[in-house]
Amino acid sequence: MLPVAQAVLDQPLGRWSSLLLEGVTLPTISLHTRRQRTKDFQCMFQASIGIHLHFAHHVRGHRGPCISLHGHTWRFEVTLAASELDAEGFVVDFDRVHDELLIPCFRLLDHSLALGQLSYDEVAMDLARLGHKLVASRHETLGCLGDPPATYEGSLFGARNELPGGIKLAIFPFVPTSERLAAWLHGAASALFADGRVHVARARVYESLHPSESYADFLPPSP
Ligand SMILES: [Zn+2]
Secondary structure, rough: OHHHHHHHHOOOOOOOHHHHOOOOHHHHOOOOHHHHHHHOOOEEEEEEEEEHHHHHEEEOOOOOOHHEEEEEEEEEEEEEEEOOOOHHHHHHHHHHHHHHHHHHHHHHOEEEEEEEHHHHHHHHHHHHHHHHHHOOOOHOOOOOOOOOOOOOOOEEEEEEEEOOOOOOEEEEOOOOOHHHHHHHHHHHHHHHHOOOEEEEEEEEEEEEEEOOEEEEEOOOOOO
């Protein structure tokens, strides 16, 4: 009879998913051994988690309508991958990704205007004047200026909040297109979660969800 490890590794490709569904525990063998034995098929777990956000942006220099300030319902999503699970049976605990990455993104971006640093430098004074006027409208409803918006404290992987005149901005060191935001999200997720076992297989930024989906992916180079 074959040893358990060899028996599992010798299963045809289609058997892997059913083995996992049946709760068969994969053998404890070194990655090196597994790569040798599964040269054409690396068994890999992937776990994806995302969050919806509402924010506006401006695409500096865009030839089309994105030159205007305009908003989307966005979705930031990361896919983490590992060939072996941790002791609890996770690639990375979803709660950890939620608390350490997605909620900080939400605090940075939700109900903000995202700008690149260069555009912000050019319009910061104008936005402060505009912000003061917009926020002052609360006197009509609340009788006071109310509370400042929720923000992220400090720098989130190079991005930060500014509150000119009391309105919320998210400032990036680049023009915040979907593609660049996806690359930024990938870098943030990698800094938080990548190690010898886990890597970030994909970061996806949906710029619109309805009526048609459009998104940008950032994938790391193949090993
Ligand atoms: Zn846009």
